[in-house]
Amino acid sequence: MNPDLETELYLSSDKDELFKTGPWPKPFAFNEEVARVFDDMVSRSVPLYREVLTCAAHWAKAYYQPGTRIIDVGCSTGTLLELIGRFLNQPAQLVGIDNSQAMLEQAQAKLAITKEQHQVDLWCESAEACSFSNSSVVIVNYTLQFLALSQRQTLLRSIHAGLVSGGLLFLSEKVKSPVPQFQETMTRHYEAFKQHHGYAQREIERKKEALENVLVPLTESQQLEMLRAAGFHQIDSLLKLHNFVTWVALKS
DSSP states (O other): OOHHHHTOOOOOOOOOOTTTSSOOOSSOOOOHHHHHHHHHHHHHHSTTHHHHHHHHHHHHHHHOOTTSEEEEETOTTSHHHHHHHHHOSSOOEEEEEESOHHHHHHHHHHTTTGGGTSEEEEEESOGGGSOOTTEEEEEEESOGGGSOHHHHHHHHHHHHHHEEEEEEEEEEEEBOOSSHHHHHHHHHHHHHHHHHTTOOHHHHHHHHHHHTTTSOOBOHHHHHHHHHHTTOOEEEEEEEETTEEEEEEEOO
């Protein structure tokens, strides 16, 4: 099999033009309108998106323990679960959690073939209300940043409690720099990244306004403090570009 096809992401959506003309979603919400264009939006808006998901699938395969669960928190349209399903060479229980029914409807269709090999459960719930018991891999990509700070710490503690010994947390987040000059430079380069992927400056500004007080990033040190407070003490960073970082954390 062509190795490039093995890691190719299953992205299927309309082109993201929500912020191009006319009214736009404000405040930003993961509703049906966003779900319709989400795959295109996220792949053009998040640096190293494809690399992060491929990396997550590799780490999920490496740390999965038979008889446990792999859980994707904020699974959106199911792209990562579909990729993990192809990576695993044994049947597994794959769980996707998202509080947007519109997103999960997209995931249901995308994961139809995956269900032939694996048990796939999709839960339309807030992550804080879910149990992570008997999980060996929990993935939280670009999800904590949309929760209130108190909910983030609660969720991380719940994940740590539910992971089996040797279980892995794979976490990706948008962060901010504690150095104002660096933050300004990061923002400038990030906006250039989005322009390179076809977004006009007007679209970028409109989306930024819609996300204000909806997506609230922390600094890297603040995020690491939360991980340690949740019980994770073996932590490392894997990827970083501009203001997006990926960490892995192990439960002893």
